[in-house]
Structures are given as structure tokens and as C-alpha cells.
Amino acid sequence: MATSPSSIRDGIIRDDGGSGNLVSEDLSFEMGFFGFDNSSRYVGIWYHKVPTPTYLWVANRDEPIKGRGGSIRIKSDGNLVVLDGENNEVWSSKLNLSNPVNNSQAVLHDNGNLVLSNNDKDVWQSFDHPTDTYVPGMELPASAGMSMKPSFRSWKSPTDPSTGNYTMGVATEGSTQQILILEGEERRWRSGYWDRRVFTGVSNMTGSSLFGFELNTKDNGEKYFIYNWNSDQKVRFQISWDGFERLLLWNEDEKSWSQTQYEPYEKCEEYNYCGSFAVCDMAKSPICSCMEKFKPRNWDEWNRQNWSGGCERITPLKAESERGINNGSGTAVNVGSEDGFLKQNSMKLPDFAQLVDVDDEDCESKCLQNSSCTAYSYTLGIGCMVWYGELVDVRYSEDLGTVLNIRLADSDLGHGDKRTKIWIILAVVVGLICIGIVVWLGKLPGGEPIAVKRLSRKSSQGLEEFKNEMMLIAKLQHRNLVRLLGCSVQGEEKILVYEYLPNKSLDCFLFDPKKRVQLDWTRRFEIIEGIARGLLYLHRDSRLRIIHRDLKVSNILLDESMNPKISDFGLARIFGGNQNEANTDRVVGTYGYMAPEYAMEGLFSVKSDVYSFGVLLLEIVSGRRNTSFRNTEESSLIEYAWRLWSEQRAMELVDPSIRDSIPESEASRCILIGMLCVQDSAYRRPNMSSVVLMLESEATSLPLPKQPLLTSMRIYEDGDQSHSEGLDVSNDLTVTMVTGR
Template sequence: MRLLSKRNLLFVLCCFCLNLGVAIDTITSSQSIKDPGSIVSNGSAFKLGFFSPVNSTNRYIGIWYSNISVFTVVWVANRETPLNDSSGVLTISEDGNLVVLDGKKEILWSSNITNSVANSSAQLMDSGNLVLQEKTTGTIIWESFQHPCDTLLPNMKISTNIRTGNKVQLTSWQSPSNPSIGSFSANIQPLNLPQVFIWKYGSPYWRSGPWNKQVFIGIPTMDYQFQDGASLINDQEGTFSFSFTYVNGSLLHLAFNTHGNIEERFWDYEKEDWEVSLALQSGCDLYGNCGAFGSCNSQNTPICSCLQGFEPKNTEEWNRGNWTSGCVRRTQLQCERVNTSSEGSKMDGFLKLNMMKVPDFADWSHYLEADCRQQCLENCSCIAYAYDTGIGCMSWTRSLIDAQKFSSAGVDLYVRLAYSDLVTKKDMKKIVTITVIIGTVSILICTYLLWRWIAKHKARKKKDKEILLFNRGEAHKTLPSDNLNQVKVQELPLFNFEKLASATNNFHLSNKLGQGGFGSVYKGKLSDGQEIAVKRLSRTSAQGFEEFMNEAVVISKLQHRNLVRLLGCCVEGEERMLIYEYMPNKSLDAFLFDPCKYELLDWRKRFNIIEGIGRGLLYLHRDSRLRIIHRDLKASNILLDKELNPKISDFGTARIFRGNEDQANTRRVVGTYGYMSPEYVIEGRFSEKSDVFSFGVLLLEIISGRKNTVFYNDEEFLSLLGLAWKLWNSDNTVALIDPMISEPFFEMEILRCIQVGLLCVQEFAKDRPTASVVVSMLKSEIVDMPRPKKPAFTERLIALDTESSQRRKSIFSINNVTVTTVQGR
């Protein structure tokens, strides 16, 4: 008997403990919450308990997120009756209602259910819903989702019943420290076409525009990812309700702030904070801000204007910026006139307004788009119409209120106007168009005749200037090649030597930016404060004179945002200098291969650099006046401006192609090992595809953060191309990505760029894409890209004997100095 009693006692204790474990999310008459106690939902998503708002000592019962670092309240029970001490209790009363008691056991707040049952309990769900239900049957008799405060959680509904007038709506807090009901409320307005309204003291403050079964068409920024989980439902019994669901498991909600703005909040797990996008963004979002027949455009100053064919009702008030008086029709409609003779015989028409937020008070009809215009035209009371595939035909017979011009989204609105208002607009367009055409033709003819006259009378002066520019002090030298003779350089500003010497502090070493194959580059500052870069040809470099002349000819013809800009030149005695715009961030290799600076290049910046180089290369090959092959595209020849935008530089070795040329040969191979294509290195053949090969190497360097030449002493690979090819074939291309930019969000874009790079460095030139195709692939305009073939220089070369080494030297250079190697600066 004693043993049986012990077993019974043990059983009772186990059940009690089990009940305690289950009850962490539940409140009963015997299990209350006393301040500062709390309960947590089963999945630990939400917590219910006592709290004090910021800058307040009052105590409230509320629900907030329990698994994030930012304290965010989503529901408050006793928002109008706060506790002024910590004596509060949340419990189940004798009649089964959920109540908040103070220290005197007086009820401050109650669920106030008349049909409640004594045997009830309240449970906090992982959805954030606090549910009061009968214990035995589980019947829900009250829930917090039916009594929201300022927050709409996923699967919570705001609704309006047009038969009973009952509303479930959001209401703002009085202030961040006072959760009592504030000035603003938000609910569904189901009459005519359902839409969401925000009210301020009972008057319209903002509206969403009609629902088209996917989005509210008056919210151009409504997230297309968010729209998949949003719905507005008519239960056919008079209730219209709006709700949304979780999207991709994201933590999100809609919050109604104290200023009347609805905020769409997403939790950013990396920043550990809410990301907020506002539904209200400008004065145009305020309801009826421009009055009747006014249109609001936040891009204009002032933002309000009358619709075409209308004028301000009160001009004095309108000019003061008080637009609520609205506008009136300038010309009476034909169908409204008593006298229909002469002018009255001309039919009314419709003015099309693109991308508009449609006005309020729209009437809906089942007409198709083709019939919508006709049924409005036949009804003299119809003053405007619009059509949306998700809504149908909308028409207006009342004043057009709350119309707004969008820069994107919206629908086309057709406003009825008298014939004279439409004709005046068309005639003005014709007059302006004809005037512009005649004026343009006249200017072109006069300009051509003036140019011919100047050309005839100043030909000798122009020739003398060209000789002065290039041959002063070098009379025995002429333009060095056919490629230069085919183009005459445009007149460039001439800088005198003294001015440049002063700007660079007599070319002091402290101003030296770098050393090239044929001279040095110095930073300078002109007397007007403009910063410049001065490329000074070495006096002992007779070979470099050709590069100097070539660069002056080539770059003077080019104008592009991704090419370095030539400001002028200096040719005095033995001095040869080119003056460029100054690039404060120097060259790409100074960032990419610097262990201290490479972290500044995140993927967005690197991709911007890749795109910019591609656009510059496309301009050189196809879009400029001349077809230019750069021949020395590498990281040290890509300069970066203060915003890290790339600019291609160093055109000393560039070649100009004639219109019918596709490739050329040279006995003097110049460039940089590791960037030169195989056909250029071995055979001296170069073309656009040679530059594409260099671009591919540069692209892979930018993605991997490693120099192509860093592998030369490696036992397995000859170059970065060999490593990239091995990883591609083993489906492990991700391993090539610089850890600094390796983020899952960008992984697909980076892998696409690696594939583009491998396509650019294929061994045979015919297999490589053109610059235009490369740019299209980078922009994802070409979806299906081919698999790359084996790149050049992917296998380890056997040591060359002396004879072959000499033979290679004879191919690369006639003076053993024109081939440069990459060195990080």
C-alpha cells in the first residue's frame, strides 16, 4: 500500500512537471504572468510580458520578437490604461476572460468576451497571435489578431464588413513613448474598388489606389517579391480583408508609425537591424494635395499643376502654394453646351496621361479595353477613364481627386477635353517641330559653308601648327608609321615647359607617380588649382619618341568616360610631354594586389570596374572614329578616379586599323608577358581578339585577386589561366574567387564573369568573343553562353634551351627593352 502511494505520488509529480513544460506559452487561471514575468511561444518566435516604452516608466502588457537583438513590440493590450508600478498581473478571470489586474486586483484591461467560458486558457502562438480558447474543445473565443495595434504581421488581416460596418484596422501610437491610440488609422475601404486608406482624425490622409489582384496600383514601389504573398479577399458575405504571408522565410511585418507612414520592415540578419522601405515618400502622397483636377509630380517644382485644359480655381492661392482649391475646366465640353453650332460641332476627345496614380472615386464596369473609351465618350457625365488588366474598365463622373504622376508603374489615364484644348496642344507641337527642323537645317548649312571658308584660308596655318606640335626640335623625324600617317591629329592645347615645371615643383621626386618604359609620370597642380598628371619622355629614349607621337595621335581622337582624358602636350626643344587628367587612386594594381587596399574593392566595385573596362574596349574597337587596338591592356594601365571608376590609359603601343582591316602583323612585338595572346607572342599577329585575350586575363585577376604572373615559379601551373581551367573542369570554380568578395548573394554573377573570362582567353582567336559580345554577356543580355575551350598557356613549359630562348627574344623585340613585365605599384 505504501509502495502504491509512492508510485502515485511520483506519477503526479511527473504530470505536474510535464504540464509546467507545456505551459511556458500558456496562461490559465492558476498560471498567471506577474510583472516582470513573461511567456514565450513554442518556437521561441515571440514573447508576451510586461514592458516599458522608451523614455517612459509606465508598464504595459505586450508582445514582441524574442529571437532578435532589437526590441520590437508588435501588440499592446492595455494601451489606454497603463500601470504606474510593477504590481501588474495578466491572468484568466473567473468568467474566462483574459484580464490585466493592478496591485489592488482592479481590472485595467479585459478581452471583454460576453460568451466566454470559465474553463479557458490563453496561448501565445509562433505567429505572434495571442489566442483565448476553451480548454476542452479548443474553440477560439478571442484572439489578438482581431484587435491589432500598429503592426500587421504575416497572416494577420485588416478587414471591413460593408454590411455591418465592423472594421479590423491598424492604429498608430500617440508617440514612441506612449502606445495609446494616436491620430492615424489604416483600414480597407471596399466601396467601388477596394483600396487601403490612411485616415488622420477621420479625414483621408493617403490611399493605396485600387487592388489589381497582385498589387495596389497606387504604390509604384510595392515590392514584387512581397506581392507574391499579398492578397485581398472578398468573402462574398460583405467582408473585404487584406493580408500577406512570409516570403522566402524572411522575418517581416508592416508597421504604422506615429507620423502616419506605413513601413515595410525586413530583418537584416547581417546588420542585425530592420531594413525599412516607406510607403509615403513625398508631398505627392498626401491625399488630394493638389485639389480637384490637379496633378502632383514630385520631380517638378512646384509639385502641383493643373491638368491640361484646366486652370487654377483661385490663381492667387495657387501661386502661394495653397493648391487644395484645385482647378476648373478652361473650355466647356461639347456635350454640355446648349448651342452646338460652329465650335460646338467639334467633338470632345481624350488626353492620354502616362504612368498615373488614378484618381479616387472610380466606377468599375465589365467593359473590355476596346469598349472602355467608347462607353465613356457616349456618357456626357464621364470625364475620364482608365483600364488595367487586373481590374478592368474604370471611369470617373466626379471631380478627379488625388491624381499623381509616377516615374514608373502606374496606368494610362484618359481625361476628356474640349476639342479646342486638344487641337491647341497639337498645333503647338507642329509649330515647334517645324521651327526646330528649319532652324537646325539652316544652322548646319551655314556651319558647313563657314567651315569650308575657314579651311581654305587657314590650311597653311593649320599645317604650321601641326609641324610645331610634333617636329619642333626634331625636324629630321617624321610620323613613324602608316597607321599614324592615315590620321591627322586634332589641335591640342600646348603647355609651355616653365608652366609644367612650376606645377610639378621642377619634377621633384616627391611628385613622381611612376616609372614607365620610356619615361616618368609626375603629379602637378596648375595655377588655377587643377591637378594634372605629366608624362615626360626620357631624353635618352629615342625609341620612346614613336610611342609619344603614337599616343598623341590616338588619344586626341578619343572621348569616352572609361578612357583617360588628354588635356594637352608640350613639345619644346628636346622635351616631349603629355598632360592628362589626374587620377587620385592611381592604377588598379595599386588596389587589387595591395594587402592593405584590396579590401576596399568589394564585388560591386570590382564588377563596376570590369564593366567599365569592357565599355572602354568596345568603344576603341567599334564605336570610336578610329578602330584602335590597345596591345598593352593590363592592371597597371587601368587608372581609377576618386570614385574608383576605371579609365584605360597608356596608348603608346596602340595601333590604328583601317576600316577594312581585321588583323595585322608586326616584327616588333610590344606588350606585357602574361597578358599577350598566343598568336601575338608567337607570330606577331594582333587584332581585336588580342585585346579581348588581355581583358580575359585582367577579368580573372580582378575576381581572384591574384596576379597572372604569380604562378611562374609554381610546380603545377604556368599561370592563373591554368588554375582557372583546372578548377572549371573539376566543377570547383568557386575556389578561384577572392575570399574578400565570396558571398552567396553574388556567387552566380561572379561565376558568370569567370566563364566570360575563360571564353576571352581561349587559345584560338576565332573562338574568342568580340568586345560587344563580352559586354552583352556581362550585362546578362546573352543568357546561354558557350562552354569555354582550353585557354592558352595552361600547362607547365619545359625549360627552353639557349637557341630557342634567343629565337623568342628576336621575335619579341628588336632592342630587348620594348617588352615590359607587370610589377605591382
């Protein structure tokens, strides 16, 4: 066989071994004839160095050549064509070129793309006409509208590349994108919605699995996904002949493809497997269950594990009840009571969402205003999504981070039951106090370990702050917030009962020379992310907009798995729906964590917490307290970090115990995020939703910060000494307080 060419201009590739196949310049890909028997021959592209041929593209998939003798050439009209042994055309690029003669050339590029050019202008490429495989560099169109323009079609069988039964592509519904797999016209699988980082319904699409998906827009407004791959390892996505999408990586040592994503074996991956208003959960048996306060439509079929009929409401919504009265069909018990929402975490959001242009605080009310709205979700990177009618294709997985709020009748929300549980908890706590076992210890009568916070009588946190903390925490539920079990006020004794967190607070590890080695970079970054998510919940995702006002390292508690939980809400403030900023004459907080506008003017907002988070982030990266720089050239960790970052010496800030294990790009990025958070101007600081995006997506570009010239430390150091000394008096059970001058 002759030397393999890298392009076709005047040459011809024949299926007789006479002139060799087309090979890319770096020897990664090969183009030529192939077949699985002697009767049907195809033209395709495959990996050149992979022992078992893996075909990425097929030209004449539905027009196989019978027997050998076919050829690939450029015709006089400039088109690339495939001819059979009798010179009959079985496939063509089908272009109408104005000046084709002797000016066309086909080149197989190093990414596997076959490009036809005419007069040095690219006029056709195989990436625009894919078969069943997606490789890095290929543009994946995001079709507009509820229908999906198929981008990939499966083979009919492992040895038959003709068009199969399954298609795959991206559908844009409203302003949200998701990958769909169709069997004929019916949906078979979907990825969940794109949130600018991941497809939210793919439970393992996080961390290293994210790699490099990006959604881009062309000059004409068309959107498309592209996958940037920064490794020499071969990677491909495929819609296989049996209808499943797979991500495959080439293992050079084992000389085989390893499948790392989109396993086809879970029933919950099948579209709407459990029917409407039902949840699929592979961890349960049976795997299908009705949503809370819903029941099977057909009990007989449900008991036979035929779940396709789905579920229906037990109690009608207010509007449904009123319609029943008007029709003379009877009276429902919840008439006159407003509907509410049941919050469900870790859900694959239902199909057919509609995007509403409102902020997170108005998303719930927007759904309530429409009697047909059955659920809503405000998701970072997407916005306010609402659903009308039945909720379909919902599954539960602990790995999913999205929250679904399901509309229920008021009587189904169990408000009375919640009040009863609170009184039971209070009764248990009071009982504990009466029998004298409250002080440090231990366990509730049922055996549940607890942590008891008993305020010192000398504590500056009074009854008002204590009640504030109690009421706030009782209403908050998030994996990165400490959970309140009960409380008691008896005379001067004030006690809170929390879930027990065995690893105590973050400062016990971070600033301990021996324990800090347990906090490697991966653990520290997870703690930073967890704190950011908890703070985002307080600022945006909870029903209340809450400003913590005392975020500091000692108020970050760690559970048995070292997951962070924000604690101590004694100084927190609730903001109203349209309130963004407030003023106080009583400045409270902790030395070194207060934003300048709060320390000087008493102005606080969500950006005050962002400032405290920035300080906390820099402390976690450096392993040093912000207040440890009093007798040095810099007055604070913030000044020290700015100097090193601006001099491109950011790695010197990193804790020496982890410096050798942290990639410099990650360290610099985290320090830059910290510097953005501690800028003097509250306006310039990012909000926590932006911070979470910056932390979790390397594709997000970061602005440059302004040099911080003011810190709360310098403000107080410029004041009288006795006043600043008073700021330092604190313990684990009291809140440090500052009185404005």
C-alpha cells in the same frame, strides 16, 4: 525568473518578475508587461530575440496600470483578463462562454498571434484586435462601401501606446480595394487600387517588393487581404505615430529595422496635395501643375505655392457649353463638336472611381454617354473605371503603369496641330530624299538620330502594305512599340523613318554565340514582359484592336537599355469593335510563327498573335530558333519543348548560357506559359491580358496545356518542297509572304 511558459491555463503572469513571460514555442515572440516609465504599465506582445523591444500588440493601450503588481490570468468565466495591483480588471477578452470552467487556454503562436481557446475551440485571437502593426498571417478586412472600418490605429507618441490620431484599413469602393490612412475623418494617404497583383498607386510596389499579398473571400462573402511571407527574415507593416505607413525588415547583421517602403518625405504622397484637376510630380519644380488644358482656380494662391485650390478647365465641355447657351450666358466655340480624351501614362489614378461592367472597347463610350463623366481608365486586373466630377489625388511617376484618359473639349485635343506636325515631318523626310542623304543614315537636321527603312524594289510588301504600316504606327504610342517619325513615297521608292534603336533586333543577340551572354535571365524576362505588354496594348488598350500577324524575333527591336519594341506593322490588320475573328484568302506571315488555323484556313484573330508570342517566348528561353529542328527527331522547338516539359525535364530546354542562373520554378513557369500559348486550339490559348497576369504574378495558378499536334512548320513540310523553300526568303527590310494553296 521561472521558466517562460508557452501558454496560460492555470498559471498567472505577474508584473513582479515572479513567474516569467509567455513565449512562443519557436522563441520568436514574447508576451508580458512593459512600460516606458515606472508609472504606466501595459500588457503587450513583442519580438523575443530583438534587442530593442518592438511591440506588435497592446492589450490595455488606453487603460494603463499605475505602478507594478499587475497580472494576466484566465478568470473562472473563461476570459483572458489583465488585472492591476489591486485585482481590478483593466482589460478583458469580453467573451460570453457557455461552458467556461477550467476549459480555457491562451497560447502565443509562432506568428505572434495570441489565441484563446475554450473546449479546444478557438474563441478569440489578438490578430482580430490589432493595434498599429500588421504581420504575415494576419487577415486584413476589406470593408465594403465608401467608408473604411479602421483596422489599425497609431500610437499617440513613440512612448505612448494609447490610441493616436491616425487610422489605417482597406476600403472597398465598388469592386476595387485600396488602403487608406485617415487623420480623424479626413483622408491623409491612399495606396491606389488593387489590381490583383499590386496597389497601383504605390510606385515601388513591384518585383521583390510585391512579396505575397492576396485578396481572399470567406464562405460568408467577406473579403480580406493576407500577406504570405516565405522568408525567415522578420517583416512588419506599421501605421506609425506620425501617420505614415512603413514596411520594415529586420537586418540581423546590423541588429536594426530597415525601412524599405512608404517613405513619408515626399509631398506627393500627401492626399490631394495639389488640389483637384492637378498633378503632383516630384521630378518637377514646382511639383504641382494643372492637368493639360486646365488652369489654376486662383492664380495668386497658386503663385504663392498654395495649390490646395486646384485647377479648372480652360474650355468647357460640350454639355457645359450647351447649358451656357440655354441659360443665355453666351456661345462657346466647341458647341457641336464631340468631346474626346487625352491619354496620360504613368498616373496614380484619381480617388473615388466607379467600376462599370463593360469591356475595354466600350469603356470610353460609356464615359462619353454621361455628361458628368470626366475621365476613364481600363486597367488590367480591375476593369473599366470611370470618374464623375473633379479628379483628386493624382500624381505622376515613371514607375506607375496605369493610364488615365481625361475628358477634354474637342478643340483642346489639338487635332489641327497634330495634322500640322505630320505634314512637317513628311516635308522633312521628302527634303532628306531630295538632298540624297536618306539611305542608311543618320540624323535629322535638328540632330535627332533616326533609322531609315527603305523597301527593296523586289520586296513583296507593296504600296498597300506600306501605307498600312505608316497609318497604323502613326496612331500607336506605347513604350514597347517602335515610334514612327515620318514616311515618303516617291515613285517606286518607299521609305519609313523610325526612332533610332542602337541595339538593332533581338535575333542579333539571341542567336549569336558571343552576344547571347549579354542576355542574362533577368534581361530576357524583362524582354518577354515588354513584348507581352506591347501586344496587350495592340489587342486591347489602344483605340484600335490590331492583329500584328508577323510577330517574330527579328521584329523585336532593342533600345539602348535593351528594352523591347515591337516593329514591322506591314501585315497588321485592324478589327472592328465587335469583331473577334477574320478570314483571308491571302495567308501572310513567317515560317514557324503562324498559328495552325491561320496557316491552314486563313483564320486569324488575337489568338494568332498569342501563338506567335508563345513561339517567341520559347525561343527567348531556349536561345534556339523554332526552325532549327528540321533535321532532328522533333520537327520544331514546340515539339521539343513539349517533350521535355511533359517528362519533367524543362531545365534542359533553357539556354545553357543562363541555365545556372535561372530558378527552376521560373523556367518551368515560363515554358508552361509558352506551351499554353501554342496549343492547337485557338480557344484554349489564353488572351494577352491573362498572359501578362501569368508572367507578373506567381500567385496566379496556371492550367495544364493540351499537347500541340499541329504546327505551321509541319503543315508546310507536308506540302511541296518548292513552296516551303519560298517561305525562308526574307531580310530585315522585307516581309516574308506565303500564298495559300
